[in-house]
Structure formats: C-alpha cells, structure tokens
Amino acid sequence: MNTDFQFHVRTEDSLEIDHSFSGDSFFKTGVKRFFARGSNVFGLVLLCLLLIMSLVGPYLSGHNYAEQNLERANMAPRIPGILSGEETLSGTAGEIKVNRYEELGLQDEYYPFGTDSLGRDLFSRCFQGLRVSVLIALAAGFIALVIGVNYGMISGYLGGKVDLVMQQIVDIAGSIPSLVVVTLLMLVLKPGVGTIIFALMLTGWMEMSIIARTQVLRLKDQEFVQAARTLGAGNGFILFKEILPNITGTLITQIMVSIPGAIFLETFLSFVGLGLPLGSCSLGRLISEGFENCLLHPYKLFPCMVILVLLMIACNLVADGLREAFDTRTVR
Amino acid sequence: MRKYIFKKLMLSIVTLFVIVLVLFLLMELMPGSPFNNDKLSEAQKAALAKAYGLDKPVMVRFFLYLRNMLKGDFGVSYNLSVNTPVLTMIKSRLPISMRIGVCAMLLGSVFGLAIGFLAAFHQGRAADIFCMIVSVIGISVPSYIFAIALSYYGGFKFKWLPLLYDFRNPVVSGIMPVLSLSVAVMAVIARFTRDEAVSVMKSDYVMFARSQGLSNMTLLFRYVIRNSMMPVITVMTMLLVGLLTGSLVTEQIFAIPGIGFLLSSAITANDYNVVITLGFLYAGIYVIARLILDILYGIIDPRVRLGGK
Numbered sequence: 261m262n263t264d265f266q267f268h269v270r271t272e273d274s275l276e277i278d279h280s281f282s283g284d285s286f287f288k289t290g291v292k293r294f295f296a297r298g299s300n301v302f303g304l305v306l307l308c309l310l311l312i313m314s315l316v317g318p319y320l321s322g323h324n325y326a327e328q329n330l331e332r333a334n335m336a337p338r339i340p341g342i343l344s345g346e347e348t349l350s351g352t353a354g355e356i357k358v359n360r361y362e363e364l365g366l367q368d369e370y371y372p373f374g375t376d377s378l379g380r381d382l383f384s385r386c387f388q389g390l391r392v393s394v395l396i397a398l399a400a401g402f403i404a405l406v407i408g409v410n411y412g413m414i415s416g417y418l419g420g421k422v423d424l425v426m427q428q429i430v431d432i433a434g435s436i437p438s439l440v441v442v443t444l445l446m447l448v449l450k451p452g453v454g455t456i457i458f459a460l461m462l463t464g465w466m467e468m469s470i471i472a473r474t475q476v477l478r479l480k481d482q483e484f485v486q487a488a489r490t491l492g493a494g495n496g497f498i499l500f501k502e503i504l505p506n507i508t509g510t511l512i513t514q515i516m517v518s519i520p521g522a523i524f525l526e527t528f529l530s531f532v533g534l535g536l537p538l539g540s541c542s543l544g545r546l547i548s549e550g551f552e553n554c555l556l557h558p559y560k561l562f563p564c565m566v567i568l569v570l571l572m573i574a575c576n577l578v579a580d581g582l583r584e585a586f587d588t589r590t591v592r
Numbered sequence: 593m594r595k596y597i598f599k600k601l602m603l604s605i606v607t608l609f610v611i612v613l614v615l616f617l618l619m620e621l622m623p624g625s626p627f628n629n630d631k632l633s634e635a636q637k638a639a640l641a642k643a644y645g646l647d648k649p650v651m652v653r654f655f656l657y658l659r660n661m662l663k664g665d666f667g668v669s670y671n672l673s674v675n676t677p678v679l680t681m682i683k684s685r686l687p688i689s690m691r692i693g694v695c696a697m698l699l700g701s702v703f704g705l706a707i708g709f710l711a712a713f714h715q716g717r718a719a720d721i722f723c724m725i726v727s728v729i730g731i732s733v734p735s736y737i738f739a740i741a742l743s744y745y746g747g748f749k750f751k752w753l754p755l756l757y758d759f760r761n762p763v764v765s766g767i768m769p770v771l772s773l774s775v776a777v778m779a780v781i782a783r784f785t786r787d788e789a790v791s792v793m794k795s796d797y798v799m800f801a802r803s804q805g806l807s808n809m810t811l812l813f814r815y816v817i818r819n820s821m822m823p824v825i826t827v828m829t830m831l832l833v834g835l836l837t838g839s840l841v842t843e844q845i846f847a848i849p850g851i852g853f854l855l856s857s858a859i860t861a862n863d864y865n866v867v868i869t870l871g872f873l874y875a876g877i878y879v880i881a882r883l884i885l886d887i888l889y890g891i892i893d894p895r896v897r898l899g900g901k
Contacts, residue, residue, distance in 0.1 A: 299724070428603070435607045435879050436614065439840075440871040444618040447859060524734050531736060531841055532856055551740060551845075555748055565737055572732035580728075 290509060294585035303577025310571055314394055317387025321372060325388040325541060329379035335360045337374040337559050349556065373563040376549065385541055386564050390571065392542040396453060397522035400460030401515045408468025409511060413499055416476030430466050438463035442525065446534040456535060460522045471514050475507040509586035516579040520572050527568060543568050596890050604883045611875040615868045616654050667865035678869045681854065689850030693835030695770045700777025701828060708785025709812065715790060723782055730779020736841040739772035743845060757848040769846045773839060777831050784827050788820035826885055833881045
C-alpha cells in the first residue's frame with residue numbers, strides 16, 4: 261500500500277451525478293436537495309404529525325383539557341389491550357398495586373395518558389400544551405423576524421456610520437446573557453403568554469438582524485440591484501421588492517432554527533416558575549406540574565416529556581435540512 | 593493591534609456599564625419590596641428603607657451602587673441571609689457550581705471531539721450516522737429532561753447513586769448532575785467538530801496531502817485538528833461560560849447549593865442586591881470571555897482586526 265504516489269481516485273461508488281441544473285429555480289433545487297436526505301423527510305413527517313395532533317389532539321379523547329373532576333384524580337394511563345390502568349405505588353408499607361378504574365367502577369373509561377391531580381385528562385392537556393407552545397414559538401419567531409429583518413436590512417443597506425452605530429448596539433445587546441434579561445423581565449411584567457412572547461422576541465431579533473444584514477451586504481452591489489437603481493427605483497423599492505424576495509429562503513430557515521430555542525426557553529421558564537401562570541396549559545407547565553409528584557406518579561411526566569423531545573427533534577432535523585438545502589453559503 | 597485591543601476593551605466596559613444600568617432599572621420596576629412583612633409598621637418600613645439607603649432617588653442610588661461596586665462592595669443581602677455581604681454568599685457557592693460545570697465540560701468535550709472527528713473521517717458511513725443521531729438527540733433534549741430521567745431511574749428506582757447533591761460527598765453525588773449537563777455539551781461539540789473537520793478535509797491542501805500518501809493519522813493530527821479547532825474553541829468557550837455559572841434547573845432538580853440555586857431563590861425572595869450581583873456576574877464572565885476570544889482572534893487572524901477597512 262505504501263507507495264510514493266498514491267492518488268486520490270474517484271471510484272464508481274463515489275461518482276457523483278449532478279442533480280442540480282442551471283435551468284432549475286433556486287427554490288426547486290432547494291426542495292430537491294431537502295427531500296434527498298432521509299433524515300429531513302423523517303423530521304418533516306414527524307413535525308407534520310405533531311402539528312396535526314396539536315390541532316385535533318385535544319378533541320380526540322372526549323374529555324376537555326380544562327375540565328376538572330376531583331373524583332377521577334390521579335388515574336393511571338389506560339389503553340384498551342395495552343395498559344390496564346394499574347399502577348404500583350411504593351410507600352412505607354411496601355409496594356401496593358392500585359387500579360383506580362376498578363375502584364371507581366369505570367370499566368368503559370379510558371384515559372390514554374391518565375389524569376392529573378385535579379382529574380383533568382392528560383391526553384387532551386398534552387396536545388393542548390403542544391399547541392400553546394408551538395404558537396408561542398411561532399409568534400416569537402415571527403415578531404423577531406419582522407424587527408430583526410428590518411433592522412438588519414436597513415443597517416446593511418445604508419452602511420457607513422449608521423451601520424457602525426447600529427452594529428455596536430447589537431454587539432452590546434448581544435453581550436447581555438439572554439437568560440438574565442428574560443428572567444428579570446418575567447419578574448417585572450405580568451406572567452402570561454404576551455410576556456413570554458415579548459421576552460423571546462427580545463432575545464431573538466439580534467440573530468435575525470445579523471443574518472439579514474449579511475445577506476443584504478452580499479446582494480446590494482449586484483447587477484440586478486444596480487439595474488433597478490439605474491431605472492430610478494427608490495431605496496424602499498430596492499430593499500423590499502428586489503432584495504427581500506432573494507433572502508426569503510434564508511429567513512424562513514432562520515425562523516425554523518429559532519423555534520426549538522423558543523420552545524426550550526418557554527419550558528425552561530415554566531419549570532423555574534416564571535413562565536405561564538397557574539391554570540394555563542403549555543408543555544412547560546405540564547412538565548413542571550408533572551415533576552412535582554413524578555416520584556409517585558411518573559406517568560404524569562412521561563407523555564409531555566416525550567412530546568417535547570419529539571417536537572425538538574423534528575424541528576432540529578427540519579431546520580438542519582432547510583439550512584443545508586437553502587443556505588446560499590453552503591451551495592455546492 | 594494596540595488600537596484593536598483598546599477598542600474591544602472600551603466596548604466591553606461600555607457593555608458592562610449598560611448591563612448594570614439595565615439590571616438596576618429592571619429591579620426598580622420589579623413589584624414588591626424586600627420588606628413585605630405584615631408585622632412591620634409604616635414607620636418601621638421607612639426606617640429600614642433609610643437604613644439601607646432605599647429612600648434616595650433612583651439615579652443617586654445607581655451611582656452610589658456603581659461607586660461601591662468599583663470598590664468591590666456589592667451590598668448586603670436583604671432577605672435570604674440578612675446583612676451577609678453578597679460577595680460572601682457568592683464566594684461559598686461559586687466553587688460548587690464551577691466544579692460541576694468544569695467536570696461536565698471536560699467530559700462533554702472529550703467525547704464530543706472524539707465522536708466529531710470519528711464521524712468526519714467516516715463521512716456518510718455508520719459512524720457518521722451514529723454521530724448525527726447522537727448529536728440531534730443531545731441538542732434536542734433539554735438537559736433538565738436528562739436530569740429528571742437520571743434522577744428518577746438512577747437515584748429513585750434503582751438507587752445506584754444519591755438522589756440529591758450532598759456536599760459532604762461531592763464526587764459520588766455529583767456524578768448525575770455532571771452527566772446530565774455534559775450530554776448537551778457533547779452533542780454541540782460533536783456536531784461542530786464534524787462540520788468543521790469535514791470542510792477542512794474537503795479543502796485543496798488536505799486533498800494534496802492525501803495525494804502525497806500521508807496516512808490518515810498524520811492527516812488528522814497535522815492538518816485536520818489544527819485547522820478545524822479555531823471555531824470549535826469558540827463554541828467550547830461559550831459553552832464553558834454557560835456551565836461555570838451553574839444551571840438553574842439542574843441545580844434545582846438535584847438541590848445543589850450553587851449559583852443557579854441562589855439566583856432562583858433570590859428572585860423569589862425579592863433580594864435585589866443578590867439578583868443584580870448574580871446577573872452582573874453572569875454578564876461579566878460572558879463579556880470577559882468574549883473579550884479574550886476577540887483579542888485571540890485578532891492576534892491569530894489579521895483579517896479580523898483589520899476587518900471593515
């Protein structure tokens with residue numbers, strides 16, 4: 261093997277067939293590249309399933325997510341043919357097996373994820389929580405996008421002194437750890453969905469603006485922009501009609517990238533006790549409620565954690581795929 | 593070069609000043625007061641406020657605070673442990689958080705780097721796919737979920753390890769917190785290392801070195817590691833900064849008496865000075881780490897310090 265000249269030879273296996281043609285639009289090549297990878301498709305399917313469940317899930321079990329029934333508190337999960345609704349409680353007197361369904365004479369009742377300490381159906385609650393969490397993340401991502409994109413595009417387009425000052429502001433704002441800002445903000449403002457969205461937006465817009473600025477810097481001296489300018493187009497027209505459509509792919513990718521972070525922050529804040537108020541329903545609240553007595557009733561914590569993990573995995577996979585497929589920096 | 597360092601230094605100082613101002617103003621806006629005991633009469637409350645200087649206007653108090661801070665005096669705790677200087681409270685807790693953070697960082701980096709380089713060298717093969725699965729799971733699953741799962745199975749169900757942190761026995765009871773924190777570190781580093789190493793291996797100079805017949809090992813140590821480490825080190829520094837100051841949730845789950853635990857209890861107790869000081873500590877470590885990185889970058893890569901000219 262050890263010869264003086266060993267060339268790097270392309271064998272039949274490593275032969276690469278060109279799948280992108282110059283005639284294809286940027287969008288079409290991106291979609292092709294996205295679907296060429298199994299993990300991307302898996303992530304997308306998982307994400308779609310979760311989104312569908314967040315829409316229909318709360319109505320599937322026949323129990324409202326907020327309806328309390330103290331008689332039916334702490335029922336273990338019961339699924340026909342799979343789980344009997346029995347749970348093992350370990351106390352000072354040793355382990356005892358309890359089946360609350362039989363005790364209450366509810367032979368035909370099935371709570372697939374069980375009920376919480378107020379007798380609310382956890383199945384409905386989990387998917388309602390999923391819906392709330394996704395909405396919060398989307399709203400925060402969208403507002404951050406609007407602010408960040410405008411800020412970044414103006415900064416990049418105007419350049420010079422304006423750009424310098426605007427970038428210095430981003431630099432300083434970016435050095436303040438987001439955890440500290442968000443935690444304090446949640447204390448100052450009233451807890452609620454609006455506050456969480458505001459806090460998430462505050463931490464999200466900077467990254468958006470940096471990306472928008474880089475993209476504008478890349479495009480603003482290209483021929484099509486110069487052509488528009490020669491034809492007498494104003495700054496607003498050039499920015500929003502010429503440059504913006506060209507960076508949409510990158511921006512959508514960035515929204516997708518920001519969603520897992522936003523969901524994580526929401527669950528984190530709720531867990532520390534700074535998130536949504538008691539009585540509301542989000543993945544973070546469910547996890548922190550489940551954690552309170554997870555040693556006794558672990559089934560309360562399990563489903564919402566699994567849903568959160570699946571959601572995060574799906575979002576991360578899709579975001580990675582989009583970044584690889586649409587990001588102009590990695591175009592091969 | 594000197595000008596570049598000076599500029600970065602000034603920027604850091606301005607940043608720290610802004611941070612103190614923001615923290616101070618946020619605390620002003622916060623509802624509640626540190627003395628909300630029903631037994632206190634109005635006159636007593638006023639006397640307490642006067643004793644702690646809380647009756648002066650906001651701006652006066654801000655500059656007083658700033659002046660004391662420069663002298664190293666961060667005030668005393670109002671509530672959690674009355675009249676103890678905040679600095680003393682932090683001093684006893686910081687080492688606990690730092691020790692766990694550094695251990696998690698070391699564990700995560702060693703495994704992350706190993707998995708990352710392994711994947712880069714076996715691009716597209718089983719090792720690469722394994723690396724991708726590990727890193728996606730590690731990035732997707734929040735560390736507190738690992739912490740809960742570990743404490744449930746390892747601490748409660750099978751009783752392998754102590755359920756809660758015990759400072760008389762920090763090694764054994766520290767295993768689970770370290771493990772749960774290191775997973776995310778490992779995943780991020782593995783992902784980053786892999787991507788960097790792959791792009792280095794695609795470069796012309798590695799292709800050339802390979803065509804000269806250098807072995808994989810020589811290639812790895814002489815070319816790939818060196819050229820892909822810069823961005824990886826940046827990520828590692830930022831991760832370390834996050835870990836040093838302790839994790840709020842992990843410390844809560846394992847009842848670790850560290851900085852994160854102190855912050856969450858100070859927040860609930862309206863202990864202004866403790867919250868501001870801890871916020872400042874978090875921000876300060878972060879800003880200093882960025883300053884060091886920026887200067888290092890400037891020294892290593894002239895394009896950075898001359899950027900924009």
